[in-house]
Amino acid sequence: MVCTDRSAACLYGFGRPASPADLCPQILAIRPGVAAVCAVHPMPMRGAHLAAGCVQSLSWCPQSLACRARVGVGADPRLGRSAGLWHSRQAHGAFGGGQQFLTIKAIQNKNRHLFHYWSQHGDATQRNATQRNATQRNATQRNAFCNKTIGQLGIALQLLLLGGLAQAQGAAGRPAAQAQELPAIEVVGDDAPQSYVQKQSSAATGLALDLRETPQTVSVITQQRMRDQQTQTVGQALEQVSGLTTSVNDDNRQQIVSRGFEVENFRIDGNLLDSNNTRPNLNLSAMYERIEVTKGATGLLSGTGDPSATVNLVRKRADRRQFTAELDAHAGSWKNLGLAADIASPLNAAGTLRSRLVLAHQRGEGFRDLKKDRLLTVYGTVEADLSAHTRLSLGLSHERKHTDGSFWGSLPFYFSDGTRTNWRRSQTTAARWNRWDLHQSNAFAELEHSLANGWQWQSALNYTRKYEQSNQLWLYGSLDRHTGLGLQGEPYLWKQTPDNIDFNTGLTMPFQSLGFAQQASIRLHYNRFKGGWKGGGEDANLLNPDESSGDVIGNFFTWDHHSPAPIWGELPTGSRFTTTQKSVSFASRLQLAQPLKLILGGRYSHWERDNQQAAWTPQAYVQREKVFVPYLGVVYDLTPNLAAYASYASMFKPQEKKDRHGHYLAPVRGNTVEAGLKGAWLNDRLQGTLALYQTRQDNFAAPDEGHVVPGTTDTASRAVKGAKVRGYELEVNGRPHPRWDVSAGWSQYSAKEPDGSHLNAHQSRKVFKLFAKYDASAQVPGLSLGAGLRWHSRPPIELENPGTGVREAAGQPAYALVDLMARYQVSPRLALQLNVHNALDKSYYQLSQWWTDSMSWGEPRRVQLSLNYLFD
Template sequence: MPRPLLSLKRFGCVVLVVACAPIAVEFVHAQTPDVSSQCTVATSAPHVSVSGFVSDPSGAMLHDALVTLSCGAIKLQATTDATGRYSLQLVPGTYSLTVAAKGFTTRELPLKVSGTGNNSQDLILNVAQENSTIEVRAGANGYEVNESNEATRTDTPIREIPQAVYVIPQQLLRDEQVVRLADAVRNVSGVTIAEDAGGRQERVTMRGFVTDTTFQDGFRNGPTSNATFPDFSNVERVDILKGPSSTVFGRLDPGGVVNLVTKQPLSEHYYSVTMQGGSYQLFRPTIDASGPLTANKALLYRFIASGQDSQSFRDFNFTRRLFLSPTLTWTPSPSTSFRLYTEFLGGSNLNDRGLIAIGTRPANLPVSRYLADPSLVYPYRQGKAGLSYDQAIGQRWTFRSYERSSTGWANYNARVANALSKDQQTVTLNDLETDQYFQAHYWVNELTGTMNTGKIQHTFLGGVELNYEIYDTNTARPPTGSPAETLNIYHPNYAALPPRSLATSRIDQTRDGYGGVYLQDQVALTSKLKVTGGIRYDIAKLKDVGYFVTVSSSSRATAWSPRVGLTYQPIQAISFYATFNRSFQPQTGTDVNGVAFKPELGRLLETGFKFDTARHRIQGTASVYQINQTNVITADPNNPSFSIQLGEQRSRGVEFNATTHLTHQWDLVTGYALTDATIQKDNTYLVDSFLQSVPRHTGNLWTRYNQTHGLMTGASIGAGVSGVSRMQGQLITQAAPTTSYLVPGYARVDAGVSYERPRDEHWKYHFSFNANNLLNRRYFSGASGRFAVYPGRPRDLIASFQLIR
């Protein structure tokens, strides 16, 4: 689970506490080095240069950090500039290195300065809590992330995780002024947002499979706990784990996991006010305040509030929303920590399913054309609250217990196109209003720790997870026999739509319970060879209660989810890996004999290598994989009114992602994915045809240059291109294989500039200006059938001003 670093010193040991949602506590025994006894200098040698960058764990560069190198009477100091860079001239030797910055930890470490040339040493400072540590790491940069706990729920270097893991850090989200998940994931190959359910939630397509469930701090954000897309004012970074991963995450679609890591309370006072404005009358203010509530800094808070009021490039559409998130962290002792998380999100917009397809392509209509009733609004309200408890047990073990509950309401209220006339001029509107009520309760208890068996190191994880979800709907439709409502797609007359006449047609209730037990062991056989193994057992109890039309049903399903992975690191710069992993997703319904459907199963075979060159100049992952999904529900050929589970789908692909530090001023993010996702077995859809909204090729590039000297110190400029190849807009049926259509491919160019003024007393100023779809390309992001083709935004300009103290 995601959690920021918090560390404590006690009895000469460094205690590393990972505390967040959930908060975790982990002890690492390490003596503080006596750097004074190691101090030596070559007094007659010529001077050499020592330089580097100082950043925080999220990758944000630290201004005004004081770097000191000393040895006896020799003492040299430098302060980092607006880009976090420092530089010193001194003679070779072994020095005492001290790094200090307001709000961050300070610690002395020895640093050996070579006389053979320039010496580069980058540093990462952890946010100061009760007592924290400083981590020294070469190549620290705003786009660099070396560790993730998403794939294993333990803090593990990415190069030791036997699966493809990608992290979109805060600096990249900031450079691109990301507001929606779709804008973030375009930085990772093979991941797209093909559709957003009419503006209600962003459905992620990854490695050929679609999911409507993302995660937030490791907790599920599915349809039963979310009524709209997440607000990014509270997002610190985005973690992406590709492929089936049910061993630690439970029920999942086989594409993978997208996890949003939220911002955490800070131990020093921090205040930020940001104002964003731009195209389509965008107005988006954000307030972020954090700091200690007690003198000993045992109780910390963070309060984030944001709002948005904007129009849309789509006719009539708009976005109005308010987001509030107060968070508290309490550390009563070095071994105990609590965290309370809350959030509220409310707003409204139109239900917008885009354009339609005519023939083999999207209709030749303006991307602004709205093919629904613009008088019907989609309102929503949702709240979340969670409590985490972490307890260190000795120096090697940690117990974590965390719970989060969600509740909310939304009113799906729309007349949307669902049929096209023979003259291809008029669409028939499907009139529907549904009140949706949801609750979700998630509770996880985990024990983690390390131990040795001889020379072999083990990192254990054991957990129990309990989930309970409630989802109730009350649906109203026009009475049977009511005349169809229509709209001309070329000359729509919205005022001519008749008044609505609706009657309750069905009430549905679901009560679903899930329980899982899992074990995992990360075994370091040698310093180069590591094995990760795990197993999970899940029980799902699903209950549907129907009224008027639908039939009540209940079912029980179980699943075993094993995983095994191997990493081998022959040299420091590269590690090879291979993995086998499983996923399961429970299904509702029964076959003709009344037998409940089994869960869909996903199986992953993946191999690849991860690279991390000297001083982290180039980091990345290259992988080859195959995912098989079985137990897919398809039509029963002998009983047309029923279904059977004989369907199978397969995705094969090659992926590459890399972050390159061309220089300390110039960064490059690149990626490419080749995805071959097809139907292997089915009684309805054409075998060997491609899955819906899955481009065969995706690619991305983003580059940023920072000015670190001269009059324009603090300025940066970035630009990039992201694109996908054409994709199927709907699944191809065996009965009518020629009636499908293609969504054309596209390439989109984005650019941005920013300027960060050095601190003026206690204040810092940050200006940004971004142009998305700079060339104003007409494109479609994806589709979910012939009557839901989603157009991309035309040129979109956004400017922001941030004041920080």
């Protein structure tokens, strides 16, 4: 066969001509959002159906969004039950319009065969009508039909069908009228960008599994949800995740809690980031395709941490073989302005070298006095198909945030006489010289290579470096309700420059066993985090009138936030340490029977922390731990749409406390037992999860009264049984109707520490979140309307009243926030959108994670108008 670069046959294998050994498939690289397209050469048939005899496995190449076929004889169990056609479930971001459907008909013509395809949007009625009309066309009509541009597939279908029909008819000269039609089978395309549903994720186990067969709760904020709700930062997006609660400690530190424990594990494209290296409200969301949150213990992938959740940030990829560009601009409350550009382009004619560039800038004020923010994100990536089986990805990103007048700490919750304070929502404790700077840079390289039998080798290297400096005036103390006196001030300068290296490499190995397709993986991990900080305020000269009392502001009620900027002295090194983790992990998905799947895995880690001598570490020491973390899950299909599951997952967290013998306490160990139901309906366009769970943490460090650590005056510690959390979650996402997109979730839990007190008591125990969007184009062409509700119960926290000495409920009473949106599609390229957050302007407060007698106000009503323009 003589091939040209643009022929359907030569597009197989990214330009490699199909050899006789390939038997039948020609693969056409198509735009994202549609199922695979395959034309068939004359071939010997050994199966009852064309697909069963021809295509052994058909799948998307990860991120490249081109399809491949591996040829073999005999049916693959992953192919459909009736005619052996594969059902696309692989999860990658799609490009272009809404949910795509590709219908394939197999036409048997004695010893040569052809797949006939067409695509359309819309509901089932429209698809059925299209099928009936297409069936009545003869071969000439089919040619004419496929020459037209049909949605996203027009060009692809034209190339494929013209070449395929010419070969099918020209080789034998027999008309298509002699063909015998087999039943039409619908193949659902890849995840559409205009969806709230993610069909597949590797966030829980490292294996690319359907969410329905992942035995843990995985919540996903898709790109479309981020767009609809205009979540400009990662922190804002996480506030919308079902089951997560957030609190703001100050302007640049945000606590995220899942199932009673703080979320400390963050990953980027599956690669580990140290929690100290992540600031959710630093990262603009423009460079991310989606955000995945796996609830419960995730030690199989993360190793250390709490059994709370792991956040995986999935970056946009250079996966587009045609030029596209997208421009977003917005303006909103408190003089906020933002501009973002997303540009993707092939760098050669064949599309084997591709690029993507994301630029985002945002600036404005906050609802608190003095605050001014500037945020910048620059992200670029290049992807190259080095051969038919090898792909290399390289990328760089740089993010920065500068805050003037930053709010550090919180406002007093009580006056000194025990009466409640009632601050303006714009009130701040900041001095005019307060500022906070954060810079974060990341470089990455990824290499993927396809081996024989469908095996795939993947390696990824990520390097992240951060710079952070905070110049703050911290006010604290007991404030007199009448005089405004009593607050003391402490200036503080804090710096850190941590860096993180993460490398992993491994094999993904599909195989056949017990008559089913199975999957396994083994990976090696290496992570090194170098951290520490410098800080202090003792040498600062504030030129205050009474340095002995620390009263640098006088009457707080009349203070105008002027205070002489300190002259900083030499900063002491508070901490220096290096943490290293070396691990080997394995995971497997084993189908034991038609309805029964077993997810089995484990991770063996060697963890080491080298603590160097510093102000907060009087004596250098090294901690070492070796631990095996198991993972077990079972999924049982009750019906084609509903599955029951159960899982056991664990993780560990090394400690710095010592016992009376001078030995380090054993690591805190945590585990989550979870069971529930998962469903997927309407061709996976609607998903639901019901999860019940229990989480434990053991080896908590408690004071060992009367004993000290040998050689020190420090009180010794003892290990006690830890916290216990029990709860349940209910979540529904997707498109229950062609005009409705919905995301709804309810979560409820109880969390107790070893002494019976509430864990993270400042966080709500019951939370309901809902966002729904309605396509109103039938009433007003181009119009979409949306609304959201976030309801939080009263947190169980109690504080001691300084006036009475009695503990009393102090949490914000239950409240609800209402969000509204409207988008108007002015043209196919231009859209205008209005978002109103906290539309009813509800006043609510949050108590601090660290200073429990301090509070900060939640964000008032925020209005934002945005514009989106598409280029191609």
